[in-house]
Amino acid sequence: xxxxxxxxRTAVPLLAGWILTVTGALGIETDSTAVTGGxxxxxxxxxxxxxxxxxxxxxxxxxxxxxxxxxxxxxxxxPPQYPAPAAVTIQRDGVE
Numbered sequence: 001x002x003x004x005x006x007x008x009r010t011a012v013p014l015l016a017g018w019i020l021t022v023t024g025a026l027g028i029e030t031d032s033t034a035v036t037g038g039x040x041x042x043x044x045x046x047x048x049x050x051x052x053x054x055x056x057x058x059x060x061x062x063x064x065x066x067x068x069x070x071x072x073x074x075x076x077x078x079p080p081q082y083p084a085p086a087a088v089t090i091q092r093d094g095v096e
Contacts, residue, residue, distance in 0.1 A: 003056050010048050014041040048074070 018041040051070045058066030071077040 003052055007049055007052060011045055014045055017041065 018038045022035075022038060051074050055067050055070035055074070058064070058070060068077055
């Protein structure tokens with residue numbers, strides 16, 4: 001399970017979207033809607049991180065019902081899996 005990359009892949013778009021909203025795509029006007037958007041992004045990120053940590057912890061101690069519940073509350077029963085990249089061999093002039 002790749003906990004750190006999955007959190008970053010959720011946090012970065014939330015923060016980027018909020019920054020673009022607050023800065024008015026760099027026209028820099030703020031209002032209560034922009035602040036509400038930031039609060040929404042922060043709550044969403046906290047929800048996601050807490051449930052991913054719970055899922056990771058439950059998997060680590062082998063508590064399958066806890067892992068399943070946390071996964072379902074995230075919308076999918078299994079955490080994302082990121083396969084290792086394939087090895088690349090460079091061949092030059094017929095020699096590896």
